[in-house]
Amino acid sequence: MTEPVSVSLIWFGTGWQESGRDAVRNAITSLNPSPYEDPEVPTLGDWWDVIRQYKDSSNSPVTDRVDVGVECFFTGPHDFRSSG
16 A cells, blocks of 8 residues: 555445535545644544554555545445446
């Protein structure tokens, strides 16, 4: 995982409000370093800082880029839409 990572999302069902989808997207993008972090508020980025300390077999550091990729919506066996 030394290259930027793109996380694709599959939204199951029709109950996902935009605010809920935004919360999941924000959690994923919070893995990236931010110059505006409040040291009193832990984030997923703080956890990812631990992961960044690891190196692969060629001694390359783990990527510091994790982004939301394609998003797909699945509401039933005959409806599978994608966006992004």
